[in-house]
Amino acid sequence: MAIAPARPSPLAAIFRVSKPLIGNVHCAPLPGTPRYRGEPMAAIVKRAVEDARAYAAGGMNGLMLENHGDIPFLPPGEIGPEIVAAMSVLVKAVAEAVDLPYGINLLANSAIGALAIAKATDARFIRVNQWVNAYVANEGLVEGESGRALRFRRMIGADDVAIFADVHVKHGAHAIVGDRGVAELARDTEFYDADVAIATGNRTGDTVPPEEIAAVRAGTRLPVIAGSGIAKDNAAALMAELDGAIVGSSLKHDGVWWNQVDPARVEAFVTEVRRHHPA
Template identity: 55%
Template sequence: MSQSVYKPKPNVVQALFGRTKAVIGVIHSLPLPGSPHYDGDPVERIYAYACAEARRYAEGGVDGLIVENHGDIPFAKPDELGPETAAVMSVMTDRVRREAKLPTGVNVLANGVIQALATAKAAGASFVRVNQWANAYVANEGFMEGKAGLAARYRAAIQARDVAVFADVHVKHGAHAIVADRSLTELTRDAQFFDADAVIVTGQRTGDSAQLDELETVKTSTSLPVLVGSGVNPDNVAAIFGYADAVIVASALKHDGGWWNEVDPDRVRGFMDVVRRARA
């Protein structure tokens, strides 16, 4: 019998969350040590804030969480991040996972996939989000190169192959003109070819909705699960679930709809009511 180079991948959304049409809430952390707006507060305050956000999400009924260092804006490129970022993210993610008792992921901005994998390994997290896994583009932070080859080898070296990679395709906050000869279909295929476990579709910036035609293109271009990673709200989630296996949502669940605000429990409950109807 011949042997294939690649083994079939299970549906990672189903495997992690026990369902498709899953909802993943985002914890936007306070500024971490080493970032421009860190004011010297004890790190315990950072951890307590993240855990309080996790409780609000969990009590509202979301299926999973992802921890992001969004308070570190303006973001630095991966090789400009100090070790303190991964160190604090590791403790924070571990506390969030234990507090919420939900599958938990990590996103280290900007595009810090090595740091995210190290954090996930230390914290027992289930997945990482990578804004540029394959190819390259011009981001707010400058030229951003996909590090799939290096990251996949690092993941294997630290025995973290159980940590799934959720890779953005045509990610927000950037220009893709340098790979303009690669269509959205080909960019999606590239992410799968470079061994991502799921792909993510976004709008142009945080809080902007993904376009349904782009979502449909991505869905028909891959056998991997497809997630929407920005702009999901009660008005569009049913239509999005016509194509997506899961959504990553934050702004619509925050007070006044601002990503920088705390999670609003009433918004979470209302959103999950809409999701339950959409699932039915």
């Protein structure tokens, strides 16, 4: 039974390929965050641009930029203007250096902040880890921002920015909605007007279980992409069940998320995926 009007998938319009591969640019710590050590913004921007160029050269189809270096993250309402400003500068520099579509993930869970950055930098999508319902995260109780975020998106004229929403997000406990299965949570994600559903593992870099993908698929007509754990060794099998993937940790030097992108890993990964799933 349909629970919301059908919407066209934004993946083909944004990426123009089948099963797009989106490289995750984990930005270095930004000014004002605990792990920031006084580096000039130029150095932070340079690292992000280098990672973006490595993804592009290796054949990835898009980018996602996120402030992953800002650990420990704040709840969305406490993220300061210094972070939104720094991310906007960084994203614009990457956009000028690399000709790939890109999106924003403003951690933790700041859909409104991400939309503001997207509007200012012409980003095509945002990722929101908790779009609807609530869960207990490392940051505390995190509630879905969909109602406020969609009103903000309309207010700033950013209706063309797509919403990529996690269904059963990593780094947290789902006891609050423990009486409802993943398929039902996927239905909620579609009901509250997300454009793409994301399936993930339990932590950054953890492989998304095939049964998680199947459960998300069972609950929604939205395209389903992976948000963690896709690597060269499992890509052929998992990508058969997915409409795309956001990939980061496995493409870094030594497979560690805080390292910079390894061009050789990117090329090998893309070659393996496209051998089984041509674009």
